[in-house]
Amino acid sequence: MCLVDLSGPSKPEVKGPLASHWRKRMSYYVPVTAWIPGYSWSFLSGDFLAGLTVACILIPQSVSYGTSLARLSPTAGLFSASIPGIFYAMFGSSRQLNVAPEAALSLLVGQAISDVRHKNHEKHEDFTVVGYKVATAIALQSGLFSFLLGLFRLGFIDVILSRALLSGFVAAVGIVISIEQLIPMFGLVPLEKTLRPKTTMEKLFFLIEYAPNLHRPTTMVAFGTLGALVALRYIKGSFKSSWIRGIPEVLILVIVSTFLCEKFNWDQDGVDILGPVSVKTGSSFFAFPLRAENRKYFTQTTSTAILASVIGFLDSIVSAKQNAAKFQHTISPNRELVALGVANLAGSFVPGTLPAAGSITRSRINGDVGARTQMASLVCSGFVLLATFFLLPWLYYLPKAVLASIVCLVLISLLAEIPEALEYYWRMRAWIDLGLMFLTFVLTIGWSVEVGVAVSIVISLLLVIHRSSRARLMILGRIPGTDRWRPISEDPEAMEDSASGTLIIRIRENLDFANTAQLKERLRRLELYGHDRSHPSDEPRRPQATVLIFHLADVETIDASAVQLLYELVATYKNRGVGVFITHLRIGPYKMFERGGIVDLIGHHSFYANVATAVAQVQGSEANSTR
Structure with a gap:
């Protein structure tokens, strides 16, 4: 009886904390x-x-x-505006982020589809079917790549890639898309299909050469719509009322232009219209994306998918952080990567769905209008699905030139921020940022979007590696009349006693294999030239040190590779007859020094609590040696 009584009440006490633990874990991984x-x-x-x-x-x-951008049917955009948003609402940590197709990602998909169609031109495959398969392959791989980045906690990539790179990419994509959309806006699509200009520059020269052959009704509809959209947006901006700002001028212009096209028979004048649209993208709405007919395009689309994943995440995390700061909640970059990955993986089960990402503009509107939870994303996706199944037949007479004008309106908002970015980098004399921005822009325009961004990402990463590989070293000098020591490059009162041959170096960060690789050379340059900029061929400006004191208060951690390199460095100094002393060493690094043999190499007597004690000991030893 006693055993039974004791075991009974113990279960809730164990189960309760355990259940609470798993609930917390579940709420973190599935918000x-x-x-x-x-x-x-x-x-x-x-x-x-x-x-x-x-x-x-x-x-x-x-x-x-x-x-206009992905060169697929309207349903490709509509399904990617609804299905990924539903799954992001379940897994995402941002309450206001709107996940849907973006202009840059849609352009990448469109270019990939064009490349595949061009390569498979002689195989007589249905171009529409090929487009759906390529888009599905990109969405699947993009989602998988994002998911794996989040799973392995690589969300820090948002702080590695610079804003200058993004600004250059946005500017270049804006120009690329503008050139792409001017072709249908001038009514030159039939001529483009005949001449097949491929690169952005070829399309630009195509526009310049054949602009006089424009189709007048199409051009009037396109630029009339664009002018009306810009005017309505300006008028809306002059009002402070939130409900006026929430008026969907784009949707209004779509409805009006569709009505006018049907009323006045613009299609009979040669204006290209949307026409009949089938909601089904195959034999069924859903299809397993890893089918063999999709897998054969994986090798041709992997680079595009990875690029779409990285760019989509960067846009998403910038928007998510802005809203998190404004509405005072926290987000996790790793959870955002997982959520975007799941959203795109789910979207890939509908053939032709484009990769989706968070939008800065739409997310800002989402929060300003009143979104406080992810329910807003579910509501938005629900309305988009309703439009997909019930609104498309009503858009039969929608001019395609109007769709191109809508894309151009988005580009105006994107490009409006570029002059401000240029002015900022110029004012800050940030020549490296300006150079990176210019390089991204030129390569994207002159070569391709993939090459432009890939090269810029590589350069950005190399810059990060270069900067992180240089441990911050400072020469310390004494403040006269005190036992305080300050960097001589920061405090003009700090005086270095270089005549005695004592060099005091403070290392200002943790040490690892990356930032200690150049430590020996940098210490040599400090010893011979100080903090002054110099060329390796210059004559030394300082006497060689006879005593070296390291101030290591800022070193909280040190890895095995760094300890090994420091051991070799200290051994070199000892062979030269240079005394080595270490001060302010923490207990963790001290244990690493013990295991690495540095303590045995220089002896326990070479470690001091502070610089003043070490200097006093050095001076006392020198005084004793002169007697």
């Missing part, structure tokens, strides 16, 4: 399990209005991206 049960109905009106507002903006945008 929907945390915010849905605790959802406050007071948020519903704001979330619903925000979801509806963003959907009104997103529906015509996604149709434009799917047809």
Whole structure:
């Protein structure tokens, strides 16, 4: 009886904390399990209005991206504006982020589809089917790459790639897309299909040469729509009322232009229209993306998928951080990568779905209108799905030139930030950032989007590696009349006693295999030239040190490779007859020094609590040796 009584009440005591632990883990990895049960109905009106507002903006945008940029059907854009958003709402940590197709990613998909179609031209495959397979392959690989980056906690890549690179990419993509959209806006699509200009520069020269052959009705519709959109956006911006700012001028222009086209028979005048659109993208709405007919395109689309994943994540994390700071909640870059990965993996089960990412503009509107939870994303996706199944037949007479104008309106917003970025980098004399921005722009325009971004990412990473490989070293000098020691390059009062041959070096960061590789050479240059800039061929400006004191208060951790290199360095100094002393060493690095043999090499007597004690000991030893 006693055993039974004791075992009974013990179970809840063990199970309760364990269940709580797993609930916390589940709410972290699947955020929907945390915010849905605790959802406050007071948020519903704001979330619903925000979801509806963003959907009104997103529906015509996604149709434009799917047809004008990705060169697929409107459903490719609409499905990627709905399905990834649903899964992001379940796994994402940002409450306002709107995940849907983006202009840059859609352009990458469109270029990949064009390349594959060009290579397979002689195989007589259905170009539409090929496009769906390529888009599916890119969405699947992009989602898988994002998921793996998040799984292995590589979300720090957002701090590695510079804003200058992104600014150059945005500017270049804006120009590339503008050139792409001017062709349908001038009504030159039939001529383009005949002449087949491939690169951006070829398309630019194509526009310059054949612009006089423009189709007048199409051009009037396109630029009339663009002018109306810009005017309406300007008028909206002059009002402070939130409901006026929430008016979907893009959707209004789509409806009006569709009505006018049907009323006045613009299609009979040669204006290209959307026409009939099948909601189904194959024999069924869903299909397993790893089928053999999709896998054969993997090798041709892997680079595009990786690029789309990186660019999509960078845009998403910038937007997510902005909203997190504004609405005071936290986000996890690693969880965002996983959420974007799951969203795109889910989207790839619908053939032709484009890769999706977070939008800075739409997410800002989402939060301003009233979104406070991920419910707004679910509402938005719901309205986009309704439009996909019930609105498309009503857009039969929608001019394709209007879709191109919508894309150009988005580009105006993108390019508006570039002059400010240029002015900032110029004012800051940030020549490396300006150079990286210019290089990204030129390579993207002159070569391709993939080459431009890939080369710039490599250069950006090399710059990060170069900067992180240089441990910060400073020569310390004494403040006269005190026992305080300060860097001579920062404090003009600090005086170095170089005549005695004592050199005091402070290392200002943790040491590892990366930043200690050049330590020996940098110490040699400090010993001979100090902090002054010099060429290796210059004559030494300082006497060689006879005593070297390391101030290691800032070194909290040190790895085995760094200890090994320091051992070799100290041994070299001892062979030269240079005394080596170490001060302010923490207990963790001291244990590493013991294991690495440095303590035995220089002796326990070479370690001191502070610089003043070490200097006093050195001076006392010198005084004793002169007697």
